Amino acid sequence: MSDPFLVVEDLTVKFPTEDGLVNAVTDLSYTVEQGKTLGIVGESGSGKSVSSMAVLGLHDMRTARITGSIKVGGQEVVGLGESKLRKLRGKEVAMIFQDALAALHPFYKVGSQLAEAYLVHHPKASKREARRKAIEMLDRVGIPQPDRRVDDFPHQFSGGMRQRAMIAMGLINDPKLLIADEPTTALDVTVQAQILDLLQDLQREFNSAVIIITHDLGVIAEMADDILVMYGGRGVEKGPAKEVLTRPQMPYTWGLLSSVPDVHGDTASKLVPIPGNPPSLLDPPSGCAFHPRCAHVDKVAGNKCVTELPPLTAGPTGAGHLNRCHLADPVGVFETEVLPVIAPELLEES
Numbered sequence: 001m002s003d004p005f006l007v008v009e010d011l012t013v014k015f016p017t018e019d020g021l022v023n024a025v026t027d028l029s030y031t032v033e034q035g036k037t038l039g040i041v042g043e044s045g046s047g048k049s050v051s052s053m054a055v056l057g058l059h060d061m062r063t064a065r066i067t068g069s070i071k072v073g074g075q076e077v078v079g080l081g082e083s084k085l086r087k088l089r090g091k092e093v094a095m096i097f098q099d100a101l102a103a104l105h106p107f108y109k110v111g112s113q114l115a116e117a118y119l120v121h122h123p124k125a126s127k128r129e130a131r132r133k134a135i136e137m138l139d140r141v142g143i144p145q146p147d148r149r150v151d152d153f154p155h156q157f158s159g160g161m162r163q164r165a166m167i168a169m170g171l172i173n174d175p176k177l178l179i180a181d182e183p184t185t186a187l188d189v190t191v192q193a194q195i196l197d198l199l200q201d202l203q204r205e206f207n208s209a210v211i212i213i214t215h216d217l218g219v220i221a222e223m224a225d226d227i228l229v230m231y232g233g234r235g236v237e238k239g240p241a242k243e244v245l246t247r248p249q250m251p252y253t254w255g256l257l258s259s260v261p262d263v264h265g266d267t268a269s270k271l272v273p274i275p276g277n278p279p280s281l282l283d284p285p286s287g288c289a290f291h292p293r294c295a296h297v298d299k300v301a302g303n304k305c306v307t308e309l310p311p312l313t314a315g316p317t318g319a320g321h322l323n324r325c326h327l328a329d330p331v332g333v334f335e336t337e338v339l340p341v342i343a344p345e346l347l348e349e350s
Contacts, residue, residue: 004031039224098182111150232289239321
């Protein structure tokens with residue numbers, strides 16, 4: 001096994017506001033190896049994007065309070081100066097933002113923006129060489145007639161093409177780590193599938209480590225080798241994708257799975273949403289942050305769910321599968337109470 005290219009340890013990110021201190025990310029740890037894909041899932045406000053932006057040093061250090069460690073290729077990012085961060089961004093780590101129209105500058109041609117991203121890390125290259133590289137990357141991500149479309153403005157591209165252009169910009173310097181933040185948001189399902197296939201093809205070509213941030217478990221099932229589930233700014237479950245999706249050990253993960261429509265199930269059956277709302281990061285709940293919404297609190301003696309934060313520890317299945325829950329037998333509860341509700345056809349098959 002190779003050493004992880006990205007190592008995040010005990011990452012905490014806080015933002016002072018007029019209303020108080022926002023605990024956006026708390027004690028988060030994970031690793032990503034080159035050639036592997038980590039899927040980060042959770043509701044809006046769970047800390048997914050904040051933690052990934054910290055990897056690129058994109059938070060305003062005049063206000064953000066960041067502690068812990070983020071090592072990219074062995075280099076510590078937390079506390080790194082802006083000039084060194086610029087050398088890191090794009091070359092070692094690149095990010096695909098979910099709103100390509102907002103991320104691309106409307107006043108500059110798409111090709112000029114790609115060429116600029118290339119020249120930042122190849123200052124000795126000529127403008128002609130940079131333009132040639134931009135056309136090559138647009139062709140590689142499937143933009144038709146790239147030698148002509150290179151001179152178009154972002155508004156002249158469709159939503160799917162803008163997303164492809166963002167991927168081209170992210171990969172133009174062959175980064176070792178690519179972070180895709182909701183890369184298929186607002187795209188129709190056909191274009192979504194094309195974008196995901198493209199990311200997988202390019203990952204194989206460049207052997208990049210990939211982090212894909214999404215709320216769509218279907219995307220995660222398609223792409224991820226490992227999954228990190230976040231809730232209230234913390235990691236609450238992580239492990240191999242197959243393990244997490246088929247034998248989840250955290251009630252919050254069960255809630256996410258029960259909220260997904262099953263195209264093979266009963267068309268008359270209703271979705272089972274997670275009751276309540278995500279916690280306020282200004283004033284997180286005591287104990288397990290999920291306890292106000294959890295239907296299984298009464299199975300834990302001593303009111304521990306309310307008073308004690310469960311540690312992120314290995315569950316009964318092992319295999320690197322960690323969960324943050326006080327339930328003594330989460331797999332047993334899942335198989336006897338949750339699975340019959342969200343996927344009874346799996347029980348019939350077995």
